[in-house]
Amino acid sequence: MQHWRLDCSRQTLVLAATGARLPQVVYWGAPLPVTEDLATIHAAHTIDVTGGMLDENPDLSICPEASRTFPGQPGMIIRSQNGTPLLPKFCYESDTVSETGLTLIYRDEAHGLRYTATFQIEPITHIITTQAILDADAPIHLHWLSAPVFPASQQSAEMIDFSGRWCGEFQLNRTAWSPGIRMRENRTGRTGHEHFPALIVPEHGATNTIGAAHAYHYGWSGGHKMIAEELPDGRRQIQFGHAPRVEADASTRFTSAPLYAVYSSDGLNGCAVSYQRHLRDHIVTFPKADRPRPVHYNCWEAVYFDHKLDVLRDIADRAADLGAERFVLDDGWFGQRDDDTTSLSDWAVDPRKYPDGLGPLIDHVHSKDMSFGIWFEPEMINPDSDLHRAHPDWALGGEDQTLGRQQKALNMALPEVRDFIYGRMAAILSEYPIDYIKWDHNRVLPAPDAAQTRGSYALIDRLRADFPMVEIESCASGGGRIDFGILARTQRVWLSDSNDALERLRMQHDAALFLPMVVTGSHVGPRHCHTSGRTLDISLRAWVAAQRHMGFEMDPRELTPHETSVLKEVTQWWKSNRHWLERADILRLDSADPAVVAEQQLAEDNTRFVVFAGKAATSSQILPRPLRLTRLDPNAQYEINLLNKTTAPTLSRGAPVLKEQSITVSGNYLMHQGLTLPWHFPDTMWVIEGRKL
Structure with a gap:
C-alpha cells in the first residue's frame, strides 16, 4: 500500500x-x-461487492x-x-x-x-x-x-x-x-x-x-x-x-x-x-503590477469602420473629460478595411484614413493624459487580402470551407506564418507608443487542432517577451476565448460583445465564479444597445460597468448633460475606490427575490465592502425582501450607507431608514436578517457601501 x-x-x-x-x-x-x-x-474507502459484480x-x-x-x-x-x-x-x-x-x-x-x-x-x-x-x-x-x-x-x-x-x-x-x-x-x-x-x-x-x-x-x-x-x-x-x-x-x-x-x-x-x-x-502577470487599472475607452460602437481623425480627436477629448485614462482604436485602421470583408492580415496603417500615420491621433490622445491601445486580429485572414493572394496555402482548412465573419484562420502551427504576423505587429508596436492590444478572434476554426493553439500561444509569448510593457486583452467575438491558459499570456478579457447592462449584470455575476474584477472588462455602452435593441438608463449602465474593470464604449457625443453628470460621478467613485476593489473578493449573494441579482465585493482586509443589488426583472411580491450579506465579522459594527439613495423613484413612498441616513448594525444582523432596501423599478440598481467600525 x-x-x-x-x-x-x-x-x-x-x-x-x-x-x-x-x-x-x-x-x-x-x-x-x-x-x-x-x-x-x-x-475505509473500499466499497462492498455483491451478486452480478466482479469480486473486486x-x-x-x-x-x-x-x-x-x-x-x-x-x-x-x-x-x-x-x-x-x-x-x-x-x-x-x-x-x-x-x-x-x-x-x-x-x-x-x-x-x-x-x-x-x-x-x-x-x-x-x-x-x-x-x-x-x-x-x-x-x-x-x-x-x-x-x-x-x-x-x-x-x-x-x-x-x-x-x-x-x-x-x-x-x-x-x-x-x-x-x-x-x-x-x-x-x-x-x-x-x-x-x-x-x-x-x-x-x-x-x-x-x-x-x-x-x-x-x-x-x-x-x-x-x-x-x-x-x-x-x-x-x-x-x-x-x-x-x-x-x-x-x-x-x-x-x-x-x-x-x-x-x-x-x-x-x-x-x-x-x-x-x-x-x-x-x-x-x-496573470501585469507589466506594472502596482499601476491601478485605467478607465478604458474603446471607439468601436462610436465609429465602427468609419475612421476620421477629427472625429476621433473629438471623441478622445470627450472620453478624457468623462474620466477615461486609456483610448483604444478598434477595427478599421489598417489595409483597405472599410468593412469586415477585407484586409485581415494586411497589418499596415491605411493611408487614406491616416495619411500621416497614427502619430497625430496618438499624440492627441497622449495630450489628454490617456495611453493608447489598438485592435489586432492576428490569427485571421480575409480571402480579399494581399497576404491571402500571395499565400493562400497559409490559411487553415480547405478552399471550400465555410467562412466566418468573411474570414479564414491562419495556420498558426506554421513557423513562417507566425514569423510574418510577428513582423507586421512588431513593426507597428516599434513605430508607435502603444501600451495595449485588443487581440480578437472572430471565428471558430474549420477543424480543431491543438497545434493551432500552441502556435497562437507561441506568437503571444514572443510578442510579450519583446514588448513586455504592452498589455493584451483576449477578445473572441466577446467571450469566446476566456480561460486560465490564455490569461497566463494576457491581462484582460472582453466578457461579451453585449454592452447591454441588463445582460452584463447576469453574465458578470456568473463569470465571477472564476474571474476577478481586475481582468474583467465592462463598458458603459450606448443608450440604445446595438446588440439587444434595448434602451437603458445611464445609472444602470454606469453602475454595472463599475462592478468590474470600468470603461466606456459608445459615442460620447450622444450624452445629455444629465447622462454626462451621472457618468462622471460613477467614474469618479470607481477611481476613488479601485485601490481596494482591485483586490476585493466578489461574493455572489443568495437573493430571496429571484428578480434581484446581487453581489458583495469585500475588501482584502475585511474593513469595507460594497453591495451591488441589480433588479433584473419585475418582482413577484410588492416590496423588496431583505438581502442577506456574507463573510462579515458577526460581532463587529458596520456603518451602512445607500450610496445612490437620491435615485429612489416617486413610487417609493415609504420611509425606509436607508433613504434618509446611514445606519450602524452588527455583522450578525446583516448576515441573518439582511438589508431592507427601498422599492425600485426593474432595470435599476442599488449600491450600498459598508465600513467596519
Whole structure:
C-alpha cells in the first residue's frame, strides 16, 4: 500500500494505491488531522461487492485503465503508429514529494510508456493544480488524455456546468446526476462561448454562501472535453482533457493542460474566491503590477469602420473629460478595411484614413493624459487580402470551407506564418507608443487542432517577451476565448460583445465564479444597445460597468448633460475606490427575490465592502425582501450607507431608514436578517457601501 496527502488550511487531498497500481483519490474535503492514519482512510474507502459484480471493484484511479477492467470512460485512449489500439497497464516507478507538491511516475514496460501526474497545492488560494504527461519510447497516436481524474461527491444531487452564445456567455446549467455520462465537448478550436471549460459539483444544500462544493477549471484555449460519469456501482468520476483527436501527428510526448481544482466548505463563493485570487495573483502577470487599472475607452460602437481623425480627436477629448485614462482604436485602421470583408492580415496603417500615420491621433490622445491601445486580429485572414493572394496555402482548412465573419484562420502551427504576423505587429508596436492590444478572434476554426493553439500561444509569448510593457486583452467575438491558459499570456478579457447592462449584470455575476474584477472588462455602452435593441438608463449602465474593470464604449457625443453628470460621478467613485476593489473578493449573494441579482465585493482586509443589488426583472411580491450579506465579522459594527439613495423613484413612498441616513448594525444582523432596501423599478440598481467600525 502507498499513500500520499496534500494539505492546506481549507482541504486535504489523499491519494492511495494498492500495490504498484495507479493511485486513486480516496479523500478530498475538509482538513484531516495530521495524525490521521492514511492506511485506515484507504481501507475505509473500499466499497462492498455483491451478486452480478466482479469480486473486486476496479480502481477509479487518476487515469482509469481499460486493461484493469474499469467499466467506465478510461483516462487514456491511444494507438500505435500503425493504428493498433494500445491498452496500457501502468506500474509504480517513482515519486517526488514536497510540502506543497507531488509528482508520481508510472511505467508500462510492455508498451514503452511512462505516465506522470503532478499535483501542486497553493496554500493561500487553495487551488490544486494538476496535470498529466504521457511519454512514449516510440511515436504513438493520441485520441484522449485526461488530466488526473477526480472522483465526484456522492453527496451531490446535481452538477453545474456552463454554456453560452455570442452576447450570452456564462450561462449556468444545473443537471441532475444519473447513471451514465454527462459529456460537454467543444470542437470549435477555441475556448468557446458555448462550453466554458469548468464544472462545479455542489453537495446537498449548498448555495452561494453555505455548504460544500468541488470545482474544476481546465486551463486550455483550444477546445476541451468534460466527462462527468456515474458508474453502475454509484461511484462518479470527473475527467477534463483536450478535445479528442486534436493531435494530428504521432509523437513521443503528450501533455494535458493544467486542471485547477478546489474544495469549498462555504458554498460556491469559496470556490469563486479561490479562482479569483489564484488567477489574479498566480496566473496573470501585469507589466506594472502596482499601476491601478485605467478607465478604458474603446471607439468601436462610436465609429465602427468609419475612421476620421477629427472625429476621433473629438471623441478622445470627450472620453478624457468623462474620466477615461486609456483610448483604444478598434477595427478599421489598417489595409483597405472599410468593412469586415477585407484586409485581415494586411497589418499596415491605411493611408487614406491616416495619411500621416497614427502619430497625430496618438499624440492627441497622449495630450489628454490617456495611453493608447489598438485592435489586432492576428490569427485571421480575409480571402480579399494581399497576404491571402500571395499565400493562400497559409490559411487553415480547405478552399471550400465555410467562412466566418468573411474570414479564414491562419495556420498558426506554421513557423513562417507566425514569423510574418510577428513582423507586421512588431513593426507597428516599434513605430508607435502603444501600451495595449485588443487581440480578437472572430471565428471558430474549420477543424480543431491543438497545434493551432500552441502556435497562437507561441506568437503571444514572443510578442510579450519583446514588448513586455504592452498589455493584451483576449477578445473572441466577446467571450469566446476566456480561460486560465490564455490569461497566463494576457491581462484582460472582453466578457461579451453585449454592452447591454441588463445582460452584463447576469453574465458578470456568473463569470465571477472564476474571474476577478481586475481582468474583467465592462463598458458603459450606448443608450440604445446595438446588440439587444434595448434602451437603458445611464445609472444602470454606469453602475454595472463599475462592478468590474470600468470603461466606456459608445459615442460620447450622444450624452445629455444629465447622462454626462451621472457618468462622471460613477467614474469618479470607481477611481476613488479601485485601490481596494482591485483586490476585493466578489461574493455572489443568495437573493430571496429571484428578480434581484446581487453581489458583495469585500475588501482584502475585511474593513469595507460594497453591495451591488441589480433588479433584473419585475418582482413577484410588492416590496423588496431583505438581502442577506456574507463573510462579515458577526460581532463587529458596520456603518451602512445607500450610496445612490437620491435615485429612489416617486413610487417609493415609504420611509425606509436607508433613504434618509446611514445606519450602524452588527455583522450578525446583516448576515441573518439582511438589508431592507427601498422599492425600485426593474432595470435599476442599488449600491450600498459598508465600513467596519
